[in-house]
Amino acid sequence: MNKLGRKLGSPKIFFFTAIWLLVILVVGTIAQKFIGLYQSQNLYFSSWYIPLDRLLFFWTNDAPSIPMPMPGGRLAMAVMFINLSAKLTFGTKLELARLGTFIAHAGGLMLLIGGFITAYYSKEGSVMLYEGEQAAYFDDYHKLELALIDTSPADHDAVTAFRNEYVRPGAVIEDEGFPGTIEVLSYFRNVDVYKLEGEVPADYKGMAQRFSIQGTDLNPQSERNRAGMSLRVSGLDDVENGVYILLQHMQVPQLLSAAGRTYQLDLRNARYPLPFGIELLDFKKVLYPGTTKAKSYSSDVNVVSGDLKRQVSISMNEPLRNLGYTFYQASFVEGNEGEASVFAVVQNAGRQFPYISSLIMSFGLMLHIFLRLMKHIKKGSRV
Amino acid sequence: MVFKYFKGVERISKRSASRFIFGLTSVAMLMGQSACTDNPSVVKYEAPKSAVVEVAATGGALTEQSGPLIWEASEGWLPGKASSMRLASFAVPVEGGESGDVSLVKLAGAAGGELANVNRWAGQIGMPPYNAESVKEVIMDRTTSRGVAYNLVTLINEDANRAILVGYYMMGGDAVFAKMTVSQSGLETAVPGFLEFCDSIGTSSN
Numbered sequence: 114m115n116k117l118g119r120k121l122g123s124p125k126i127f128f129f130t131a132i133w134l135l136v137i138l139v140v141g142t143i144a145q146k147f148i149g150l151y152q153s154q155n156l157y158f159s160s161w162y163i164p165l166d167r168l169l170f171f172w173t174n175d176a177p178s179i180p181m182p183m184p185g186g187r188l189a190m191a192v193m194f195i196n197l198s199a200k201l202t203f204g205t206k207l208e209l210a211r212l213g214t215f216i217a218h219a220g221g222l223m224l225l226i227g228g229f230i231t232a233y234y235s236k237e238g239s240v241m242l243y244e245g246e247q248a249a250y251f252d253d254y255h256k257l258e259l260a261l262i263d264t265s266p267a268d269h270d271a272v273t274a275f276r277n278e279y280v281r282p283g284a285v286i287e288d289e290g291f292p293g294t295i296e297v298l299s300y301f302r303n304v305d306v307y308k309l310e311g312e313v314p315a316d317y318k319g320m321a322q323r324f325s326i327q328g329t330d331l332n333p334q335s336e337r338n339r340a341g342m343s344l345r346v347s348g349l350d351d352v353e354n355g356v357y358i359l360l361q362h363m364q365v366p367q368l369l370s371a372a373g374r375t376y377q378l379d380l381r382n383a384r385y386p387l388p389f390g391i392e393l394l395d396f397k398k399v400l401y402p403g404t405t406k407a408k409s410y411s412s413d414v415n416v417v418s419g420d421l422k423r424q425v426s427i428s429m430n431e432p433l434r435n436l437g438y439t440f441y442q443a444s445f446v447e448g449n450e451g452e453a454s455v456f457a458v459v460q461n462a463g464r465q466f467p468y469i470s471s472l473i474m475s476f477g478l479m480l481h482i483f484l485r486l487m488k489h490i491k492k493g494s495r496v
Numbered sequence: 497m498v499f500k501y502f503k504g505v506e507r508i509s510k511r512s513a514s515r516f517i518f519g520l521t522s523v524a525m526l527m528g529q530s531a532c533t534d535n536p537s538v539v540k541y542e543a544p545k546s547a548v549v550e551v552a553a554t555g556g557a558l559t560e561q562s563g564p565l566i567w568e569a570s571e572g573w574l575p576g577k578a579s580s581m582r583l584a585s586f587a588v589p590v591e592g593g594e595s596g597d598v599s600l601v602k603l604a605g606a607a608g609g610e611l612a613n614v615n616r617w618a619g620q621i622g623m624p625p626y627n628a629e630s631v632k633e634v635i636m637d638r639t640t641s642r643g644v645a646y647n648l649v650t651l652i653n654e655d656a657n658r659a660i661l662v663g664y665y666m667m668g669g670d671a672v673f674a675k676m677t678v679s680q681s682g683l684e685t686a687v688p689g690f691l692e693f694c695d696s697i698g699t700s701s702n
Binding site for chain 2: 249250258262266269270271272273274275276277278279306308320323324362363365366386
């Protein structure tokens with residue numbers, strides 16, 4: 114065990130993993146120019162493996178496919194974590210003289226743990242509110258969901274959101290209470306929409322009667338991609354059974370009637386409920402005198418918990434932090450319906466880790482320097 | 497001489513260190529495990545009612561003091577955004593999965609006058625204001641199927657890919673606006689239905 118542990122904790126592993134991380138960092142950073150920040154992050158930094166062709170030909174999507182997986186950023190950091198753990202457990206003599214480096218390495222481990230928590234736990238999204246409007250949710254920036262919404266209850270909508278493997282071709286969706294079955298026929302992360310010409314099949318329903326979708330290349334700017342999917346609904350009556358089209362950001366709801374209830378189908382950004390509500394009271398914009406350039410934005414909001422309301426102000430440098438969620442003033446909209454404020458919302462259980470681990474590493478390094486200094490002083494006094 | 501203060505802790509128990517590191521690893525694995533379950537594939541929850549499906553999908557009559565106002569929604573239109581200002585609200589499907597927004601609004605009196613309203617709508621899609629002479633270029637006289645005369649205002653900002661069409665009626669001394677906001681690329685699809693809608697507006701006495 115000790116032998117295996119010492120091998121796992123070999124500094125060589127750390128050395129080559131760090132070099133590999135540098136390679137990924139350089140390629141991924143340059144690739145951002147061609148495929149955008151989000152895609153690059155997913156492909157190079159958040160992945161367990163990277164296809165070799167994406168490392169060699171990172172500037173083009175038309176490169177020949179080379180079916181050889183190379184370690185991705187996540188795998189490299191996992192190897193680094195195991196290596197550091199093994200090194201500290203089996204490879205370090207725990208003497209006082211090495212206490213500083215021990216603590217510094219432990220800080221590094223904690224930093225990696227924080228990274229993993231952030232990678233899996235964190236949620237990032239946004240919510241837009243018009244003045245007077247209230248919401249108790251936020252929408253993910255990138256992840257999508259297919260929502261089956263029972264709009265029949267008088268006082269609320271009953272939402273069942275299907276994510277991950279359900280937003281893929283071939284997925285079959287069934288929900289308790291919904292008498293039909295929904296099969297995902299096709300799904301594209303970015304689509305072009307075409308007007309249907311000629312005779313339309315009788316089982317095409319809703320928007321599918323007038324339009325068709327076709328997958329297209331991803332836009333480097335992730336938010337400019339509009340997903341689309343086609344679905345086959347079965348198990349209901351002939352009026353409702355058929356093929357439907359859903360598009361991300363589609364303002365026209367696709368409705369189904371079943372068993373005396375009305376259901377809405379929606380392909381949308383994954384929506385996360387908040388344990389409290391946010392009500393926008395007033396959005397304020399201050400311009401530089403004589404210009405239309407904004408000097409500052411701020412929003413007065415109510416944080417609503419049950420019957421309790423707490424008024425706070427969110428401005429560009431003063432986010433609202435509540436129950437693990439942070440709201441940043443991100444943008445605003447001035448439209449026909451009035452002024453709206455856009456908040457970036459982040460939930461990250463690992464956000465304290467970089468601070469704490471940095472402190473630990475700093476303390477460890479300072480202790481190491483101090484102990485070394487003392488050793489030299491001690492040696493000098495003997496001489 | 498400083499080292500004398502560390503007597504007794506010069507050698508940290510290796511067993512304790514192992515426990516510490518394995519504890520740390522266990523914590524990480526536990527967190528990873530619970531993190532995986534934090535991203536479920538099916539989520540159920542209750543949400544406040546969405547206004548979008550609460551508005552009647554078809555045209556209807558609304559009894560006003562000046563007489564019941566009547567309109568008919570065009571084929572293929574769907575319920576639109578609800579608002580206390582709107583007598584009716586529709587979404588008009590157009591290309592690109594987008595939809596035009598149609599509203600029917602009634603305001604007391606002349607509601608500021610024709611030129612002021614046209615300039616307000618022009619400003620909403622980033623167009624410069626008109627004067628009393630140039631505004632005539634964007635106004636067309638029309639008559640509904642019920643014999644009500646109205647002005648059709650057409651504003652298109654090609655640079656911003658946005659357009660506003662407004663049917664502007666004076667009924668019983670009050671202004672009625674049938675307004676459609678749509679992308680310029682959606683005009684071809686949306687305009688026929690909007691003109692049908694404008695031509696259907698009247699009162700029961702017409």
